[in-house]
Amino acid sequence: MKRRSLPVMVSLCAASALALTACGQAGQGGGSGDGPIELTMWTHSAGNPAELEVYDKIITDFNASQDEYEVVEEAFPQGAYNDAITAAAAANDLPCLLDMDGPIMPNWAWAGYIQPLDLPASITDELLPTAVGTYQDEIYSAGYWDAALSIFARKSVLDANGIRIPTVDEPWTIDEFDAALATLQSAGYATPLDIGAEDTGEWWSYAYSPMLQSAGGDEIDRDSMLSADGALNGPEAVDFFTWFQNAFKKGWTSSAGTIGNQEFVDDEVALSYTGVWNALASIEAVGDDLLILPPPDFGTGPKIGGGSWQWGISSSCNSPEGARAYLEFSFKDEYLAEFADKQIVIPATAGAEAQSLHFKEGGDLRPFVELSQKFALARPETPAYPVISSTFEKAAKDIMNGADVQSTLDGAVQEIDANIESNDGYGF
Secondary structure, three states, X not given: OOOOOOOOOOXXXXXXXXXXHHHHXXXXXXXXXXXXXXXXXXXXXXXXXXXXXXXXHHHHHHHHHOOOEEEEEEEOOHHHHHHHHHHHHHOOOOOOEEEEEXXXXXXXXXXXXXXXXXXXXXXXXXOOHHHEEXXXXXXXXXXXXXXXXXXXXXXXXXXXXXXXXXXXXXXXXXXXXXXXXXXXXXXXXXXXXXXXXXXXXXXXXXXXXXXXXXXXXXXXXXXXXXXXXXXXXXXXXXXXXXXXXXXXXXXXXXXXXXXXXXXXXXXXXXXXXXXXXXXXXXXXXXXXXXXXXXXXXXXXXXXXXXXXXXXXXXXXXXXXXXXXXXXXHHOOHHHHHHHHHHHOOEEOOHHHHHHOOOOOOOOOOHHHHHHHHHHEEEOOOOOOHHHHHHHHHHHHXXXXXXXXXXHHHHHHHHHHHHHHHHOHXXXX
């Protein structure tokens, strides 16, 4: 998951969901006689030339390495991508290979869009846990990278204000974090923390549910996956969301601002809760004064969101063995390292880390590897997740704007539980 500081997505095939669906009609892994079997591959990455450059390289290398299959890529805009997949599934016209945001995978597996991945364990066992998508104990997706959030700060600012620099082993407690924010506000930062609340959509669940989980709550009871009661509206959740609401009331943070990290770069805020994708720009602006810090401990240890875009094989693919052959080929460390350095994302294997300019031992972005390994938690692996995420966003925004915490969370639980019940528990 990435905040929209990335380039605006534009379509390389068409600009509407209807046109996107039409693009897929060329291939579900069918042959045309004597030539190689065509494997159509859909990606959401239109408008992201750095990512597409690596895909083009992998596809060219794979197609040249054998003559049985030919992968044909089609890149679509992220904003219309999920709708296009749904439309193509209804028309039984999905491509063989398709990427998906990690938390949406269980819904697509439950809906029958994708099949178990069946890649060798020698590949999936080497990946970051959050780069492997599992539903009902089966692997359905795998990714080349992950992303991680942290708090950016200037060492000079913390030192000047007598604020302890936290570490992975000794993060700020919530009391220390509160005291730091109050101190920084008194020191002249009218709004000391950019928490990213101006963003919309999946950012809310990705960014703020880990804080809830750090406090001891969650978006759903993960033991059963059948109810959010007690997890999203229990005392730990109420305590966290009370803190969240008060952070806005006290002016420690704000829902205003620009999407991205510009306020921190311009030294308008002292702390920025942001992601790896903004790190190089911050290093360029701040230099050696930049600190990449763990998020605070709200009670049960820091947590950050895990699980980004991953690859799967559609259930309607006529040549799943070809799709698997391509995926096996694609998970080479050299490709994963190239994705990492060109996109500024965390490589999913230790071998790729070692080959990466930024994420190897001693690399300027190495702290993100440590944060991901120690604190990353995947969002709930349930088909109910799209409803959970949208409900969480609405409730959190209402609380941000002053709504009663307990009743708002109770209402969110009722909405989530009703959806799960109406879908017979989504297989749980």
